[in-house]
Amino acid sequence: MTDLTRMTAAETAATIAAGEASATEVAQAHLDRIGAVDEKVHAFLHVDTEGALRAARAVDDRRARGEELGPLAGVPLALKDIFTTEGVPTTVGSKILEGWIPSYDATLTRRLKDAGVVILGKTNMDEFAMGSSTENSAYGPTGNPWDLTRIPGGSGGGSSAALASFQAPLAIGTDTGGSIRQPASVTGTVGVKPTYGGVSRYGMVAFSSSLDQGGPCARTVLDAALLHEAIAGHDPLDSTSIDAPVPPVVEAARNGDVRGMRIGVVKEFAGEGYQAGVMTRFNEAVELLRELGADVVEVSCPSFSYALAAYYLIAPSECSSNLARFDAMRYGMRVGDDGTHSAEEVTALTRAAGFGAEVKRRVMLGTYALSSGYYDAYYGSAQKVRTLITRDFERVFGGVDVLVSPTTPTTAFPIGERADDPMAMYLADLCTIPTNLAGNAAMSLPCGLAPEDGLPVGLQIIAPAMADDRLYRVGAAVEAAFTARWGHPILEEAPTL
Amino acid sequence: MTVTDELVSYEDALATYDPVMGLEVHVELGTRTKMFCGCSTELGAEPNSQTCPTCLGLPGSLPVVNAVGVESAIKIGLALNCDIAEWCRFARKNYFYPDMPKNFQTSQYDEPIAFNGHLDVALEDGEIFRVQIERAHMEEDTGKSTHVGGATGRIHGASHSLLDYNRAGIPLIEIVTKPIEGAGARSPEVAKAYVAELRELIRALGVSDARMEMGQMRCDVNLSLRPHGREKFGTRSETKNVNSLRSVERAARFEIQRHAAVLNGGGTIVQETRHFHEEDGSTTSGRIKEEAEDYRYFPEPDLVPVAPARAWVEELRAGLPELPRVRRERLRTDWGISDHEMQSALNAGAIDLIVATIEAGAPADQARKWWMGELARRSNEDGVELAALPITSGQVARVCALVADGKLNDKLARQVIEGVLAGEGDPDAVVAGRGLAVVSDEGALGTAVDEAIAGNPGIADKIRSGKVAAAGALVGAVMKATRGQADAGRVRELILEKLGAEG
Structure with a gap:
């Protein structure tokens, strides 16, 4: 019998629908895989064995009753621990929420359940999604399945590592500055940050409300599209959710084709700090796009050089306010409640003990940036930069259909290498942040292994807002061509663990 | 600063100084659901029974704006002759307090929904004073803390506190005046008349019952003095949560006398919040604002801007009811009473009750007699607003009818009213139950x-x-x-x- 954990999501759903394997068998195979390898990888913070088997049985029952199953029914998924799950712990990678059992499902969680997706458990992440390596998790780092001594990216390193180690064919990430795309890039997987407002944020614990966006993670472009379609669409509980039809992503993923498309290469995304092997593979991808019939041109987005600075004012500002609710009064950790401390002291003691260093750093930065007398210089200026970046995108999208760049300047770096150097860590998101600031859509997919270290390199495709389908059309074409060239999907080259 | 503040006489204070006031009134809207979630706003429910992830500020929850709340805010703005913003946003006001679930209040900052208005208020002698309105903005209420174990019910000395989040997220409209200048010795009267007028307006619009004793309408009185002839304002004190019309007047009066004493003694007024005490009409120091609190306002990223369509605003404008002051003048003429009598009825919150009683068939003088006499006395004694007394305008009208028919005399009618208030049923039931019918055999x-x-x-x-x-x-x-x-x-x-x- 074929290994159920090596199949794509589309294949898995078809297998279950055809009765060749039950959803329960598929779930059990993945739970066994988790049991076998996750001690080494540490992708999961919580494995919900019972819930997964229950959901799988429900799919099997529905099939037995002859009900029609959706395109992802019975497919296992690894859910980033930032989405609330009723009755299942949600920690956001932080000690401050240790032991909290949410009373409600996020809209995304609800939609996954409604689609018959089998949620295996909750994946590791940088605390409150603040980081690019998953080292900021309060529960220990996650290893990159390509090399367990290296980072799997972040903040969604647990989700990307779960995919790359075949613990789940689908995963969910959230992308505030690159937290879906950069982990996808360094693990040889596919990750999409949908247009801001494309996927509901209700029940997704907020880091930076105006930048956060949940999205699909998978091993293939088509799987990502199927998942995208399942979770996207208007949600009346999220005021910033877009009330318009979801772009036809699945159709695009089934019809990869770049002939006649105009594709822009952002010239600012190159030069100092970019690993040679990353640029080699990126340039090959650009060449491939030409060969496939695209018209590739160079474009310039001068304001992108201010993106990182603007991001590190806006995101910390919003986080300083979003994280104020963790005050030990209603849920989560409580320190100092021994009758000798006031409520204010309990709040202060709890926050001191419950938040990690990076979270504290950003709360302080944001509190400062919003302070009266500094607001205009910091938060105000950052918002102006944001407008300029949006205009740069609008201008270049007047002439091209999509943009391409490396997803992140380097391949996976060793765990610990940048842990004490926040600035070096922040540079990992150099190419991904402009998209969050402007609110449009982007994808990362594998474009080969860097010659010098044999680690995956990601190609980033960027589309205008609500043109998410273009990502899939281009991505599917690139994926098909590369797979044909390599003779197999790139993850075949990863260690089997 | 202690309770035993030195005061100078009111007349002496006014001889030297010119008071400047600013009034901030919070009105709880009577919407069925909260401002940013679907929870009920019904009063009196079990603590924390009317809550959800959003109004508890649970991780991941998000707000959605209550459209009726926005409509009410626009109505209030229009009735106060304000401009209505074509585009405005909510803002987060950041500060920590246990009864505020998110530790920020979703409010509005530099983009209020309504701004630049005025309200004409009638003083006791019929004179009209125009109060300029700075802004009216939308925000949410906090939860409620109950401090247990202390002697005073305040946090000082309490052993623990209980939190009820049923009130968290109830829509509030904050209405802020521009500095009220030129009222002189009549400043306290203007303050009271303004709040009374505003309350009538809110009720006429049907957006809130505006019952002050239930906290549905709360007033902060900011007051400063400056020597006559000086343009620059003095330092102000902010007396918080003054919750009756009479208290508004008393608080303003007390602060005028207290400020004058401090200034006369060569002292300086400290910018601080003060608590008002109903028992003796004094104020005492609350929290001293050594440095202005920094709320780190920024636009609420979880909500989209509010951009009321002009056609909708005009539709709301066209649907505004007759303004209370205009209506009062019409009623005053109909009823044949003086400005002063009308002002008393207004202050007692009796106008709508009298109107309803007349509509239920009672003659105007009878309706007014009962509401402004026996019932006003009872409302004072019990410390509840007239409208909150357990008697309806229909029941009062029925008593009037029984008197007109000769079935009751005045003395018996008072007993019937007493019976209704005591919960003995409708007037006819009280008459039967107490055997009160006039001997007409x-x-x-x-x-x-x-x-x-x-x-x-x-x-x-x-x-x-x-x-x-x-x-x-x-x-x-x-x-x-x-x-x-x-x-x-x-x-x-x-x-x-x-x-x-x-x-």
Whole structure:
């Protein structure tokens, strides 16, 4: 019998629908895989064995009753621990929420359940999604399945590592500055940050409300599209959710084709700090796009050089306010409640003990940036930069259909290498942040292994807002061509663990 | 600063200084659901039973704007002659307090929904004073803390606190005046009249019951003094949560006297918040604002901007009810009463009750008599607003009808009202239950009159000889004999008839 954990999501759903394997068998195979390898990888913070088997049985029952199953029914998924799950712990990678059992499902969680997706458990992440390596998790780092001594990216390193180690064919990430795309890039997987407002944020614990966006993670472009379609669409509980039809992503993923498309290469995304092997593979991808019939041109987005600075004012500002609710009064950790401390002291003691260093750093930065007398210089200026970046995108999208760049300047770096150097860590998101600031859509997919270290390199495709389908059309074409060239999907080259 | 602040006389204070006031009024809207979630706003429910992830600020929850709340805010803005923003946003006001679930209040900052208006208020003598309105903005209420174990109910000395989040997220409109200048000695009166007028306006718009004793309307009185002739404002004090019309007036008056004493003594006023004490009308120091609190306002990223369509705003404008001041003038003329009497009815919150009683069939003077007399007395005694008394305008009208039909006299009617207030049922039920019907049996009444005449021959002679005024004593005797259950008018007629005198 074929290994159920090596199949794509589309294949898995078809297998279950055809009765060749039950959803329960598929779930059990993945739970066994988790049991076998996750001690080494540490992708999961919580494995919900019972819930997964229950959901799988429900799919099997529905099939037995002859009900029609959706395109992802019975497919296992690894859910980033930032989405609330009723009755299942949600920690956001932080000690401050240790032991909290949410009373409600996020809209995304609800939609996954409604689609018959089998949620295996909750994946590791940088605390409150603040980081690019998953080292900021309060529960220990996650290893990159390509090399367990290296980072799997972040903040969604647990989700990307779960995919790359075949613990789940689908995963969910959230992308505030690159937290879906950069982990996808360094693990040889596919990750999409949908247009801001494309996927509901209700029940997704907020880091930076105006930048956060949940999205699909998978091993293939088509799987990502199927998942995208399942979770996207208007949600009346999220005021910033877009009330318009979801772009036809699945159709695009089934019809990869770049002939006649105009594709822009952002010239600012190159030069100092970019690993040679990353640029080699990126340039090959650009060449491939030409060969496939695209018209590739160079474009310039001068304001992108201010993106990182603007991001590190806006995101910390919003986080300083979003994280104020963790005050030990209603849920989560409580320190100092021994009758000798006031409520204010309990709040202060709890926050001191419950938040990690990076979270504290950003709360302080944001509190400062919003302070009266500094607001205009910091938060105000950052918002102006944001407008300029949006205009740069609008201008270049007047002439091209999509943009391409490396997803992140380097391949996976060793765990610990940048842990004490926040600035070096922040540079990992150099190419991904402009998209969050402007609110449009982007994808990362594998474009080969860097010659010098044999680690995956990601190609980033960027589309205008609500043109998410273009990502899939281009991505599917690139994926098909590369797979044909390599003779197999790139993850075949990863260690089997 | 202690309770035993030195005061100077009000007249002396005004001789030297010119008061400047700023009034901030919070109105709880009467929407069915909260401002940013679907939870009920019903009062009196079990603590924390009307909550959800959003109003508890649970991780991951998000707000959605209550459209009725926005509509109410626009109505208030229009009625206050404000401009309505074409585009405005909510903002987060960041500060930590346990009864605020998110530790920021979703409010509005530099982009209020309504701004630049005015409200004309009528003073007791009928003079109209125009109060300029700075802004009216939308925000959410906090939860409620109950401090347990201390002597005062305040946090100081308490052993622990209980938190009820049922109120968290209830929509509030904050209405802020521009500095009120030029009212001089009438400043406290203007403050009271403004709040009274605003309350009427809010009720007329149907956006809130605006019952101050229930916290549905709360007033902060900011006051400063400056020497006559100086343009620059003095330092202000902010007296928080002054929750009755009378208290608004008293708080302003007290602060004028206190500020004057401090300034006369060569001292400086500290910018601080102060608590008002109902018992003696004084204020005491609360929290001293050594440095201005930094709320780190920024636009709320979880909500999209509010951009009310102009056509909608015009539709709301066209649908505004008659303004209370205009309506009051119309009613005053209809009822034939003075400005002062009308002002008393306004201050008592009686106007709508009187109108409803008249609509239920009572004559205007009777309706006014009961609401402004017996019932106003009871509302003062019980410390509740008139509208909160357990009697309806329909019931008052029924009492009036029973009096008009001669089935009750005034004294009995008061007992009926008392019975209704005591929960004994409708007026007719109280009449039956207490056996209060006027003795209208002519035979029985005639016997009682005959007995009174026989028992008081001297008085009877005086009446026979034309001293009709003496009939009062015989009426009293009959009333006594019937235990008050006779129609005094009819008794008097019978006495004069039997004694052959002309009334």
